[in-house]
Amino acid sequence: MVIMINQVILTKKLRIISTLLTSIRSGKNLCHESYEMRAIFINAAKDLRVSDCEEERMMPSQVRVKISHGGICGSDLHYFNHGKVGFSKLREPMILGHEVSGFVSDVGEDVGGLAIGDLVAINPAKTCGQCHFCKENRSNQCSSMQFFGSALLFPHIQGAFREEVVVDANQCFKFRASNPGVAALVEPLSVVLHAIRKSGNVNGRRVLISGAGPIGLITAALCIFYGAESVSIMDIETYPLSLAQKLGVQNTFDMRNNSSELENYAAGEGNFDLFFECSGAEQALISGMNVLNPGSKIIQLGIAAEFCLPVIQLTAKEYELIGSWRFSGEFSQAVNLLEAGEIDLTPLISHEIPFWDAEKAFLTASNRKEAMKVQLCF
Ligand SMILES: [Zn+2]
Ligand SMILES: [Zn+2]
Known part of the structure; x- marks a missing residue:
């Protein structure tokens, strides 16, 4: 027993010495x-x-x-x-x-x-x-x-x-x-690639995104990459919206200080036809629903436990509300896109x-x- 304990201590000591040597070599x-x-x-x-x-x-x-x-x-x-x-x-x-x-x-x-x-x-x-x-x-x-x-x-x-x-x-x-x-x-990109697949096609669409966090911004970057007609994004903070502009997003809506700017897009029958909800905030989903064309698809990526929604809008405007959860085969697709430098x-x-x-x-x-x-x- 004593010998066993000593061996454990010895092994640990050797590990300390080896870690120290590695650290010295790597300059850590x-x-x-x-x-x-x-x-x-x-x-x-x-x-x-x-x-x-x-x-x-x-x-x-x-x-x-x-x-x-x-x-x-x-x-x-x-x-x-x-x-x-x-x-x-x-x-x-x-x-x-x-x-x-x-x-x-x-x-x-x-x-x-x-x-x-x-x-x-x-x-x-x-x-x-x-x-x-x-x-x-x-x-x-x-x-x-x-x-x-x-x-x-x-x-x-x-x-x-x-x-x-x-x-x-x-x-x-x-x-x-x-x-x-x-x-x-690769992982967050896979999540977005899955959501894009669930949306059918982003090419030629007028895309609205809520939540300019990493998932929202990756969604914006991919929608631009895949040929969306326009990409717009809403958030309540200015820093993420400024990053969105740098990525080439056409319209940014500051929902804390100027929510009427988005509300103007409700004119006529709505002005967007694809909506990625990436914030997990109930109000964001409702604000987006107000400015979509009839028949639009809504992809719910943001995670939240419970929302209270104006369901009549889903019915009357024939929106399709689609959940998107993680990813499946998109992981290898994301590896290819990133290692080839196709998307930065x-x-x-x-x-x-x-x-x-x-x-x-x-x-x-x-x-x-x-x-x-x-x-x-x-
Ligand atoms: Zn993640
Ligand atoms: Zn299984």
Whole structure:
């Protein structure tokens, strides 16, 4: 027994020495290095901690990835600020994070096509591939979905804001461009590509978007990319609207200070024919419904638990209200678009903050007056 304990201590000491040597070689700040693997846990609303987490065992079909970048998503912020998102409520400590990229550090013996050192974008959705949703290419509805950093199930599915994660090889997509920050944008881009697919076609449409956060702005960028006739966006903050203008959005509506500007678009039968609701705010959906042409499609991307709606408008104007949830096959499409440089989303990355300063990163990301996509660096 004594010998065993000594071995454990010895192993830990060796790890400390090896971490220190790696740190010295990579020039990292030693003050924040420790030998355990650290992760960002949310315990309850406003209770965020960087703590040690257990090293995971790797199966032959899996790879170990040293996380490089992690984007803070609206859902991570909901857990941080309110302890819940939609109907998913925190019931135990959970590691946050699902928008991550990293470098492969170990490869299981059954894995092909990936090698140590590869930069990968990690698909946070682990699906079964067997249920009828998976077989119909609707894996976002997989009946045994395990999505990183989600409190929908209990025990919660732990997320990827940690120094190292073990994942199935088929969740790793080699990213051939060299920018790990861009690779961490694959997930939110996939969410938007899915919404665009649900909309049918954006080409030639007059598009309205509510919520100029990362998802709203990626939607704007993609609608411009895919040939929308015009793209307009509404928000209640000026900073995100100014970013939207830089991305080439034609009309920006400041709904806090000048909501009548959008209301003017209700003239005639309405002036927009496709509406992406990306804010999760009831009032945004209602404001948008007032300025749409009869027969318009409304894609609900913003996450909220309950809305009270003027349903008569859906009926009388024959709107189609369509939900859009995560993504399925769009992940590889997003990898291709970003690694080929066909679409540039880097203007959306407003901050890069070291993960050990998680509290600061989450507070920064919560401030919509000056932050867009905040990425954690590991
Ligand atoms: Zn996300
Ligand atoms: Zn399935």
